[in-house]
Amino acid sequence: MDHNVNQESINVQELIQQKSMSQKVSHKIGKMIPSILFLFAAVSILTTVGIIYTLLSEAIEFFKIVPIWEFFSSTTLKPLSQNPEFGILPLINGTIISSIIAILVAGPVGLMAAVYLSEYASDRVRRLLKPTLEVLAGIPTVVYGFFAFTFVTPIIRSVWPDVEATNILSPGIVMGIMIIPMIASLSEDALTSVPNTIREGALSLGATKLETTFKVVIPAALSGVIASFVLAISRAIGETMIVTIASGSSKNFTFDITESMQTMTAYIVEVSSGDAAAGTPIYYSIYAVAIALFVMTFVMNLLARAISRRFREEY
Amino acid sequence: MKYIDSSLVEKRMNKRILKNNLSKILFLLATLFGLVVLVILIMRVLIEGLKWVNFDFLTGKLSTNAEQAGIMGAILGSLWLMLVVIVCTMIIGVGAAIYLELYAKKGKLNSLIQTNIANLAGVPSIVYGILGMTLFVRALDLGNIVLAGGLTLSLLVLPIVIVAAQEALRSVPNSLSEASYGMGATKWQTIKRIILPAALPGILTGAILALSRAIGETAPLVVIGIPALIIPFPGSIFDKFTTLPMQIYYWTLDSSLVAEYANLAAATIIVLLILLFMLNATAIFIRNKYQQRF
Incomplete structure (x- = not known):
C-alpha cells in the first residue's frame, strides 16, 4: 500500500x-x-x-x-459346471491352512526378532535393523507372489518332488515372511513397554537374560504379543496376490498342503477377472464370499483390540 | 563344612549360561532372516530382470511378444493413478483429520468415527476392490478408467492418511495456536496459517507413505477389471489404463506358458521398486529436513 x-x-x-x-x-x-x-x-x-x-x-x-445353510456347510464348490454348486468350505479351508502356515513361519521368527530387538540389541543395532525389517513390509504383495511362484515353489519342489506347481505351502511360507515385520514390530512395542524394574528384579535374583525374557518379560507383555499374532493372522486371511499367483485355483476340499488350494480372496479375484456377467449366481457368489472374508478379518481385528485392552497390565 | 557345592553350581550355571548365549545367536539369526530374504528377493529380481530393463522396454508399448514388450503404458497408468490418489487423499484425509483433531467435540460421534477409521484400516484390500467395482465402475458407470481405480485406492489408503495427519496436527504445540489466538486470529486463520504449515511435513510424510502403499496394490484393480493388454497410453484420468503391479501379475501368471514373461515381470518389478524407493526417500527427506521439533 x-x-x-x-x-x-x-x-x-x-x-x-x-x-x-x-x-x-x-x-x-x-x-x-x-x-x-x-x-x-x-x-x-x-x-x-x-x-x-x-x-x-x-x-x-x-x-x-443358493440357500444360506448350503453355502456355509457344503464342501463342493463348482461354480462353472453345468449344475453349479456353491459351498464356501473349500475356500475357508484354503484360507485357514495358508494362514496357519504363515503364522507357523512368522510367529516364532517374528517373536524371536522382537525379543532380540527389545532385549538384546544395542541402540545402534536396533536403529539399523528395524528400518530394514520395515522395508520387507513395504514390498508390494504382487512382488511376493512373483517370488513365491518363480523362486520358492521350484526350491520346495526340488527337495520335495510331490509338491505340485501350484500349491498352498509356498504362498503360505512367503505370506509368513511378509507378516514377520508386523509381528516383530508390534511385539517389540509390547516388550519394550515392560518396565525395567521388573527385568532388574529377575536379573538380580540370578536369572539369566533368557530366563528373564521368557519367564518375566514375555508373560508381562503377553497381551500385546498375542494381539500382534491375531492382527498378523487377520492380515494373512485378507492377503490376495500371493495366494492367487502361487496357489492356483483348485477348489478341492483337502488338507494336503502339497496341492493347490483356493482361498476366499483368490476366488474373488478369479471370478471377478473372468468377466462374470452381472446377475448370474457366480457373480453374486463373490459378494457372499466377501462377506465371510469381511466378517472374519473384522472379528480378528476386534479380538486383537479387545485382547490388548483387557489383559494389559498397568505399571 | 561347605553349604554350597561350588562344582555343582558351576555345572548348572554353565549350562544355563550356554543356553543363554546360544539363544542370543538364535534371536539374532531370526532378526537377520528377514534381511536375508530381502537380499535374496532383490538379487533374484535383478538377475532375472536387469538385462531386460532398457530404453525400449521403458518407452515401448505392451505386447504379447516378449522381445517387443514395453511398459510405458503401465508407468503412465501408475502415475495417473498416483495423481488421483494424492489429490483425493490430501483433500479428504487432511480435511477429516483437521475436523477430528481441532473441531470435533470429544463425544460419541467422534469416537465412533475414530473406531471406524481403525476398523477400515484392517479391511482387506480386495473388499475395497469389490466396493469400487460395484460403486464406481458399475453404479456410477465410470467403467474401468483411471478415475475409478484412483477413487477405489483413495478409499483404501484414506485411513492411513487420516491417522498420520492427526498425529502431525497433534504434535503442533498449543503455545503456537494460543499465540495466534492472542494476536486476534480466528480459529480458521490459526489453522490455515499456523497449525497446518507446522504440521505439513508430518502430513506429507504420511501421505507419501500411503501413496506408496496405493501404488503397489494389485488386488482391488484386478477386481475392478483392468484388462491384460492395453495398447494406447492413458492421456487423462478418463482413459482406460493398466499399472505396473497389474503387468507384474499378468506376466507372472503367464510365465508358465512363455518363459520370457518371468523376465518381463522381474524387469517391471525393478521399475516398481525404484519408484517406491524414490517415494520413500522423498518421505524420509521431508521428515528429516522440515520436521521441526517443538
Missing part, C-alpha cells in the same frame, strides 16, 4: 469499510469450515456403510438362489 501514501486522497473510511467487509466474509467462511470438514470426516463412515450395504444387498440376491 506504499504507493497510496503519496496520493492525496486516502479514504480512511473506505479502507475501514473494506476491511470490515472482508472480515465479515472470512467470518462467514470460518463458520462454514467445520461443516465442510465434517463432510470429509464422514467419508470414512460412508465407506463403511458402502462396503456393508453393497456386500449385503448383493449377497442377499445370492442367498435367494
